[in-house]
Amino acid sequence: GAGVSQSPSNKVTEKGKDVELRCDPISGHTALYWYRQSLGQGLEFLIYFQGNSAPDKSGLPSDRFSAERTGGSVSTLTIQRTQQEDSAVYLCASSLADSRSDEQFFGPGTRLTVL
């Protein structure tokens, strides 16, 4: 079946604008994750959704960042009043369930550039 898809693949925006990044997980996967990959750095956990449970937002860097997951499927990551330091690749991943051994399947990412 189809893998995790993300849109747009690239986004260039001006400082201060809001952006929305979309993730379509693999059908049937109940767990969904957002990460940020900055140049020369590893992946930074942002937020995690599992079924109908309250999301784990512990990785969000500021209150300008928010995410929602509608109907247990598609997720949108919103960054308000973007700053240059928000420039990074934003990765979405999904897994069958949140277990210690479940593989996370990653999307291709959205490259965000804030001018």
Add this chain to the structure above:
Amino acid sequence: GNSVTQMEGPVTLSEEAFLTINCTYTATGYPSLFWYVQYPGEGLQLLLKATKADDKGSNKGFEATYRKETTSFHLEKGSVQVSDSAVYFCALYGNKLVFGAGTILRVKS
């Protein structure tokens, strides 16, 4: 909190050379350990995993053994190929996936 430390790159090797990429971790409890790989222009994908101490994960000629006594999960391959050139990420899963900074591997023909 949980953390992963892996050797800095880039690592440059000739084809057929032996590869080791070191990875150590700090965690409470008994996390699962993973190696993910990111080939040029592609998304992250799981390379191998181990879920308990002394387990060995293996795939595509790569191996890593979960060593609880040294809190390590070093990645090894006996003979690398040009096609192995990629960025390799060590990760642990306690209650969320925590990644190392990644190691760039370049294999020359």
